Amino acid sequence: MTIFDYPLEPGQRLCEYVKVGELACFSDIRIPVLAIRGKQDGPTLWLTGAVHGDELNGLWAMRRLFWDLDVEKLQGTLVLTPLLNPVAFLGRAKVSMLDSLDMDQQFPGNPAGLYSERVAHAVFSELKQKANYVIDFHTLNHLFSATPYTVSKIVPGADDQTNQQAFRMAKAFGVFPNCRVDLQSASGELPGTTSGALDIVCMQHNIPCFMAELGGGGRWEEAFIQVAYMGIRDVMIDLGMLAGNLPVPEKQLIITKRKFLRSNAGGLVRMAVEPGSFVPAGGLIATIYDFWQEVDHLYADQDMFMIATCFNPVVSSGDRLAFVGCEWHEDK
Secondary structure, three states, X not given: OEEOXXXXXXXXXXXXXXXXXXXXXXXXXXXXXXXEEOOEEEEEEEEEOOOOOOOOHHHHHHHHHHHHOOHHHOEEEEEEEOOOOHHHHHOOOOOOOOOOOOHHHOOOOOOOOOHHHHHHHHHHHHHHHHOOEEEEEXXXXXXXXXXXXXXXXXXXXXXXXXXXXXXXXXXXXXXXXXXXXXXXXXXXXXXXXXXXXXXXXXXXXXXOEEEEEEEEOOOOOHHHHHHHHHHHHHHHHHOOOOOOOOOOOOOEEEEXXXXXXXXXXXXXXXXXXXXXXXXXXXXXXXXEEOOOOEEEEEEOOOOEEEEEEEOOOEEOOOOEEEEEEEEEEEEO
């Protein structure tokens, strides 16, 4: 077996870099790749992170898990590309200064395209040949706080088994809120273009994949790093890659409709709710202030679950104050 042309034998670990471009100052652009192959046959689970350069929690959880794994107990192969966008990472930003493209809209990539397209092509060309399953790690941006949650999408063109397996993996990850997004009816709840998103392109190639969203960007959140660490292990147990009993949460929330709540005024916001909380219709969500008075209030127009809330208090009219679930059911 090879990963990016590096040989990987049973019982071995791989820690290398893959060149994906060059800077004008003659420095190579490289991404790290780590892999561990068990002595027993099994599936290949591929973990990706930092396709946006400020998404850090999943990156550290991957690193920690990789070195904790006992190769003697592993069935199959675990591959990590924890830092897909090194230029954006260097700039502590979502997108790179080289092309200002969202790399998570560029898959399957273009070998003759811009920087982000070339990296997407280099990674996906290998992933689609080797991966049986994928977990794609993200955070919200640095302006938000969020409860850990998963996103599994029902993707047109993917077979039903792939869509169902992605949902199963997302639930096995073990967090309370799990977003189940049907792309044919998800109008208004997804930010920007999604046709080139890594998870969607994986699903279109019938590689089950879900997104793990772990807090806010640009910072370590130790509790969420631990959630990711345990979530990966639980998925590996569910896939038969590790022995053990899969923990069964007492209940999980399956969110089937989401939306953003936006500010109608500019000023300083004080949130009245926390991520992970339920807010009844009519409940106060946020108050906007200037230096003299309360300028505006935001109330829930229906029962809501707070997926994420504004972390940075500086807001202008039209800014997102919260990301909420507005239709859900519980799995017990």
